[in-house]
Amino acid sequence: MLGYSELKVALDKLRDHRMWNLFEDKTNAAIVISSQLLRCPLHKDEDLMANQYYYNSLGIGQKEILSIEASREEKFVAEFNRHAVEYGCRQVDTTVPSIECCKDIIEQIASQGIFESIQRMAGEQSSRAIEIANELKENGYYLMKGVISDIECEEILRDIERIARQEREGGYAYLYGNKQLSQRIYHLVMKSECANRLLKMDIVKAVADSYFTRQTNHDLYYLTSWHANILNSGAAAQKVHIDENVPEPIPEWPIRLNVNFILQDYTEQNGATHIYPGTNKLLMQPKHLADYKAIVLAASRGSIAFWTGKVWHNSGENRTSSPRFALLAGYCNSIMRELVAEEDNIKYAFKSNSIEKVDRELMPLLAAQHGLKDYRYD
Numbered sequence: 001m002l003g004y005s006e007l008k009v010a011l012d013k014l015r016d017h018r019m020w021n022l023f024e025d026k027t028n029a030a031i032v033i034s035s036q037l038l039r040c041p042l043h044k045d046e047d048l049m050a051n052q053y054y055y056n057s058l059g060i061g062q063k064e065i066l067s068i069e070a071s072r073e074e075k076f077v078a079e080f081n082r083h084a085v086e087y088g089c090r091q092v093d094t095t096v097p098s099i100e101c102c103k104d105i106i107e108q109i110a111s112q113g114i115f116e117s118i119q120r121m122a123g124e125q126s127s128r129a130i131e132i133a134n135e136l137k138e139n140g141y142y143l144m145k146g147v148i149s150d151i152e153c154e155e156i157l158r159d160i161e162r163i164a165r166q167e168r169e170g171g172y173a174y175l176y177g178n179k180q181l182s183q184r185i186y187h188l189v190m191k192s193e194c195a196n197r198l199l200k201m202d203i204v205k206a207v208a209d210s211y212f213t214r215q216t217n218h219d220l221y222y223l224t225s226w227h228a229n230i231l232n233s234g235a236a237a238q239k240v241h242i243d244e245n246v247p248e249p250i251p252e253w254p255i256r257l258n259v260n261f262i263l264q265d266y267t268e269q270n271g272a273t274h275i276y277p278g279t280n281k282l283l284m285q286p287k288h289l290a291d292y293k294a295i296v297l298a299a300s301r302g303s304i305a306f307w308t309g310k311v312w313h314n315s316g317e318n319r320t321s322s323p324r325f326a327l328l329a330g331y332c333n334s335i336m337r338e339l340v341a342e343e344d345n346i347k348y349a350f351k352s353n354s355i356e357k358v359d360r361e362l363m364p365l366l367a368a369q370h371g372l373k374d375y376r377y378d
């Protein structure tokens with residue numbers, strides 16, 4: 001039987017499955033398949049929020065969900081199970097809506113083996129993701145090789161180079177470090193469509209799901225930063241640090257996870273990230289560095305490096321003549337965001353009521369400028 005995190009992976013798979021477009025009634029298809037995968041706990045009230053999340057992730061709207069929830073009736077069970085038996089599907093022990101519409105769906109599911117194949121894929125992927133999340137909790141980092149194709153690395157790298165150039169030439173680049181030799185490109189989500197594809201990778205989502213997993217009806221995490229860190233030739237090594245900058249002791253529960261998509265070979269010479277394995281368990285800021293050993297995250301392009309916000313690390317020195325690019329996605333536990341003035345979604349309030357209308361005195365309190373690291377979004 002699958003749990004919710006596997007269901008989420010399964011439904012992500014479902015959307016990409018060749019069968020998905022064949023379902024005319026996608027809402028009911030999602031419900032039938034979810035019910036089958038979870039052996040149908042979907043009817044429980046406390047699961048409603050989770051259900052909505054999954055349906056929404058399949059592009060099914062709120063209005064439809066509510067009408068479905070309202071239309072759940074005991075009498076459908078028998079009907080559903082009658083068809084299920086007929087087509088060799090699993091029977092369910094609770095209500096499933098609109099059984100008449102589901103008849104075709106059940107038939108399609110049965111004839112194409114869609115249920116089994118999705119369940120298998122979801123199971124394989126989620127056990128790998130769980131292994132990676134366990135490694136992350138043990139050593140603080142995990143390196144996965146050969147995940148992004150050469151063509152994709154090349155395309156994204158060219159796009160990042162283009163944006164970096166554009167921002168330097170436009171005079172609004174975010175430059176920092178010794179002689180301003182390093183550059184960050186923030187807000188990639190609005191700047192590079194091809195880079196955004198990386199955020200949608202199944203394995204990345206599954207690892208983040210496993211790392212942040214806990215009993216909750218809320219989202220598990222959000223993207224807190226999506227940016228490129230470029231070390232030009234001669235850029236010095238970064239100070240060793242952790243990415244969870246909260247007072248010590250650093251909590252044991254996950255606050256932050258970093259994912260570095262490696263688009264070019266990462267070497268000792270060009271400034272590959274250094275990691276101090278196991279220091280994530282110390283739950284403290286870096287101290288007495290000489291007592292600990294760092295490894296260099298040397299990796300071929302197409303790899304993905306994960307590290308937790310608790311592990312000591314830094315970017316290395318770039319001693320080559322070409323720039324080193326890191327493409328960094330930072331994921332943050334959703335509760336941090338909810339606590340930080342996001343119980344209301346203040347950013348959306350800004351968007352829908354023109355920012356000019358907001359009391360200027362309240363601007364700093366509302367963090368109106370927070371996170372705007374170049375001139376483009378002033």
Ligand SMILES: O=C(O)CCC(=O)C(=O)O
Pocket residue numbers: 229243271272273274313314315316326
């Ligand atoms: O670019 C890198 O190698 C690491 C960057 C980093 O750790 C950071 O910016 O917090």
Ligand SMILES: [Fe+2]
Pocket residue numbers: 241242243313
């Ligand atoms: Fe860092």
